[in-house]
Amino acid sequence: MKTIMTGILAGAALALTISAASAQAPRSTLDQVKARGVLNCGSNTGLAGFGVPDAQGNWSGLDVDYCRAIAAAIFDDPSKVKFIPLTAQARFTALQSGEVDILVRNSTWTMTRDTTLGIAFLATNYYDGQGFMVRKSLGVASALKLEGAQVCTQQGTTTELNLADFFRKNNLKYTPVTFATADETRSAYEAGRCDAFTTDASGLYSERLKLSRPDEHIVLPEVISKEPLASAVRANGDSQWANIVKWTHYAMLNAEELGVTRANLAQSAQSNNPEIRRLLGVEGKLGEGIGLTNDWAARIIRHVGNYSESFERNVGASSPLKISRGVNALWSNGGLQYAPPIR
Amino acid sequence: MQAAPETAKGSPWYDPKIRGYVYQALLISVVVYVGYAMVSNVSQNLARQRIPFGIDFWDTQAGFDINQALFPYTARSSYGDAFWVGLLNTLLVAAFGIIFATVLGFLIGIARLSRNWIVAKAAMVYVEVIRNLPLLLQLLFWYKAVLEPLPRPRDSIAIPGGALLNNRGLYVPEPVFGAGAGLIGAAFLLAVFGSIAFYIWAKRQQAASGRIYPIGWVSFGALIGLPALAYVVTGGPVSFNYPAMGGLNVRGGITVYPEFIALLLGLTTYTAGFIAEVVRAGILAVSKGQWEAADSLGLPYTRTLSNVVIPQALRVIIPPLTSNYLNLTKNSSLAVVIGYPDLAQVFLGTVLNQTGRAIEIVGITMAVYLTISLLTSAFMNYYNQRMALVER
Numbered sequence: 001m002k003t004i005m006t007g008i009l010a011g012a013a014l015a016l017t018i019s020a021a022s023a024q025a026p027r028s029t030l031d032q033v034k035a036r037g038v039l040n041c042g043s044n045t046g047l048a049g050f051g052v053p054d055a056q057g058n059w060s061g062l063d064v065d066y067c068r069a070i071a072a073a074i075f076d077d078p079s080k081v082k083f084i085p086l087t088a089q090a091r092f093t094a095l096q097s098g099e100v101d102i103l104v105r106n107s108t109w110t111m112t113r114d115t116t117l118g119i120a121f122l123a124t125n126y127y128d129g130q131g132f133m134v135r136k137s138l139g140v141a142s143a144l145k146l147e148g149a150q151v152c153t154q155q156g157t158t159t160e161l162n163l164a165d166f167f168r169k170n171n172l173k174y175t176p177v178t179f180a181t182a183d184e185t186r187s188a189y190e191a192g193r194c195d196a197f198t199t200d201a202s203g204l205y206s207e208r209l210k211l212s213r214p215d216e217h218i219v220l221p222e223v224i225s226k227e228p229l230a231s232a233v234r235a236n237g238d239s240q241w242a243n244i245v246k247w248t249h250y251a252m253l254n255a256e257e258l259g260v261t262r263a264n265l266a267q268s269a270q271s272n273n274p275e276i277r278r279l280l281g282v283e284g285k286l287g288e289g290i291g292l293t294n295d296w297a298a299r300i301i302r303h304v305g306n307y308s309e310s311f312e313r314n315v316g317a318s319s320p321l322k323i324s325r326g327v328n329a330l331w332s333n334g335g336l337q338y339a340p341p342i343r
Numbered sequence: 344m345q346a347a348p349e350t351a352k353g354s355p356w357y358d359p360k361i362r363g364y365v366y367q368a369l370l371i372s373v374v375v376y377v378g379y380a381m382v383s384n385v386s387q388n389l390a391r392q393r394i395p396f397g398i399d400f401w402d403t404q405a406g407f408d409i410n411q412a413l414f415p416y417t418a419r420s421s422y423g424d425a426f427w428v429g430l431l432n433t434l435l436v437a438a439f440g441i442i443f444a445t446v447l448g449f450l451i452g453i454a455r456l457s458r459n460w461i462v463a464k465a466a467m468v469y470v471e472v473i474r475n476l477p478l479l480l481q482l483l484f485w486y487k488a489v490l491e492p493l494p495r496p497r498d499s500i501a502i503p504g505g506a507l508l509n510n511r512g513l514y515v516p517e518p519v520f521g522a523g524a525g526l527i528g529a530a531f532l533l534a535v536f537g538s539i540a541f542y543i544w545a546k547r548q549q550a551a552s553g554r555i556y557p558i559g560w561v562s563f564g565a566l567i568g569l570p571a572l573a574y575v576v577t578g579g580p581v582s583f584n585y586p587a588m589g590g591l592n593v594r595g596g597i598t599v600y601p602e603f604i605a606l607l608l609g610l611t612t613y614t615a616g617f618i619a620e621v622v623r624a625g626i627l628a629v630s631k632g633q634w635e636a637a638d639s640l641g642l643p644y645t646r647t648l649s650n651v652v653i654p655q656a657l658r659v660i661i662p663p664l665t666s667n668y669l670n671l672t673k674n675s676s677l678a679v680v681i682g683y684p685d686l687a688q689v690f691l692g693t694v695l696n697q698t699g700r701a702i703e704i705v706g707i708t709m710a711v712y713l714t715i716s717l718l719t720s721a722f723m724n725y726y727n728q729r730m731a732l733v734e735r
Contacts, residue, residue, distance in 0.1 A: 089692055093701045096392060117699035118394035138591070148590040150410075150511055155688065156696025160407045164418035175592075176408045177602075179682045180692060188682065191490045192510050193601065195591050236392050 029101055029233070029241035030074070030291050038080050041067035042100035045085040045181060048206040049315040049323070050106050050126075059083045063104040065310040066125055066231060069248045070102065072303035073296040087181050089156045092117050095234060102233050102245055106200065108158040109230040120235040122242055123249035126315075127327045127336050129223035130162050131201040133208060136218050138195060143222040150175045152194035154185050159199050162225040186210060196220075200227050205321050243290045251297040253339035254279055255306035257330055262305045265298065279342050286342060297342070307337065385702065398707075400698045401426075407693060409684045411600050422694050429689030430711060436603060436685065437672040437715075440610040444671060445664075447611060448618025453648070455623050466619065473616030478674055481613055486605040486681040493601075496592050505585045506596070513599040514586035521580035530573035531566070538562035602683035606675065614671045621663045625656035657730050665723035669716045676712075686711060 033039050043063060044051035051061040059081075068078035086094050086105060095103045096118050106128070107113075109121040132143050132151075140146060143166070153159050155178040167174045177194050179185040186207050189197040199207065201223060208214045231245050255261070258276050260268045269280050277283040280301075281294035288294060304310060315323045329335025355361045389396050401423040408418050413431040416424055454466035473481070493510040494500060500508040507514040538561070545556035574581065586596030629652050637647040676687035686708060695704040 089696050092696070092699055096394065096699075096701070112697075113699070116395060118389075118392035140591075146591070148592050148594065150592060155693045160693065161418075161697070164406060164408045168418060174408075175410045177410060177682055178684070178688070178693065180679050180688070184680060184682065188490070191487070192495055193490055234392055 042103035078303040124228040128227035130225040149195040250339035252307040429686040443611040444614035447615035451619035452622025482609040516583040523577035534565040534569040625660035
């Protein structure tokens, strides 16, 4: 009997050791990413201009560039990113559970999400607002004329909530038809299941390109909500990681503001302007303060470019979407994009 | 009395009884430890990430609308209400699916054994095609098949009786009950109970005297006739709210959404393929002697089937039939891909995403599906016991 008791006790001791080991404090996210050699980036399953893989599996888009910029700052190599496509439903759970290190997936920054999901929103890389798309043949020129309409939308989004608010506020009746993914939503709208299709305005332009006859559809003028699309990380007190994510975006904005581009990076490094010299790490040791090298911002600009370059390439004039900067212009040009100074 | 020589040897390790206890104890401690590890791991991680835990979200205002709700639901309702909307929608499609799949499955299963070559082969092709294609694909097919050929609301197809059909759904007239309409309901209930009583009486008569009464016709007549009589007597208190085109869409009436139609079609045809095989196997399990005995008594084919073969076949059919019912109910969660607001779509999809309470909501959803399945199973076991061969 003695041997049995000893055996059970030994087993219990072993069990306790294992659980004690698993309860140890985790390493910082930056260390994990460095050890892994690749950044896990939660991305859209396919939204042209923001995050979409091409036929060869190469990802591109404004959100994608954000992740590439972080990889460039850490590894000096923008290809060290693994893009993990997430549906609207799966995205926050994937971030919470640690499946991704960062979520840049046109996700709206709201108070509920910021305070109750165990995640923290950091920097708005695109200011958006929700709109409606309808068939021209419907003869509707304003969202206020959508009384009795059936509206296709994606479930589990702020879009779904704003839609309910908008019709309630204007005392209009409507019927929502919700789908799990953007593709299902769009194809149902295209099949005539709904009178209107609603999502963020940028998404409407992007989805319209995928319709068989884009010209037969118009985007209504009303913008019914504020949709700051922002990057998010786990709210686990890892402020170093939060700083890297936040300041990557700010570095791209500051670079635009100071006129530093991919093309003139080498000359800019010779500049006398102390702001540029600090940004590019010629002076000061700001990069080391966030666990990176001092040329972290120079790496970002070399591989990805400044915010304007990324914007124009993915959603602006040099892209099929042709979205104007609008509220996403720099504050100095009357827009909302404003970065704290690097000093 | 004689002392067992094994225990006398000393070491308890060689006592099979004690050894058994040790193995049991080990197994229990492993199970307890795994459970403990899971709970503590989850609670530690939740605490570290400052994610609240609990179902306090249940009474919070949901803020989103759902198109098909069996009770009044608006964006002002709570997440708890959204849960019930989803659950009722799941039960609705599962109930209709089970009824239709059973009927269709029995017909096809019997058709596979038909002496008519074309009927038998057609049933075989149906079963082989349906069973060998993924259900997800079939649902997408049905959704497209429902949506694509139907016209836009402005060009709705008018169905005799006042119903309208377009790619937004089937709109049927909604009965509006006036004073005295309760009598019609009472007449209908009376007809239902009367039919059941007549069925029992007729079966007893048949057992005693061998005389067969036309149960089907009598029940049918009562179910239609009595309410109709009440309708005339009370002076026609029921009016109808007919659907009509208004604004962008059809207004009025009761709407059957295309998602429901597509899901029901998909689940019914798919499950019927499996039920058909179960039915065929059940019928083939009845020994040939039973057919021959019925033949020699001069019973016609349909009566042999319904009174001799199927009652015996049911004993073989019911257990696998239960599995198919459970599968149908669980498969209804594939509704997600075609936008039917069932439990999985509303609760596991939207509510989870709006609240972020993944563990709680996944847990509740699992518990609900498990409960539905166990209840179905329990009912079918009860039915199976009643149908089982009574051995004397």
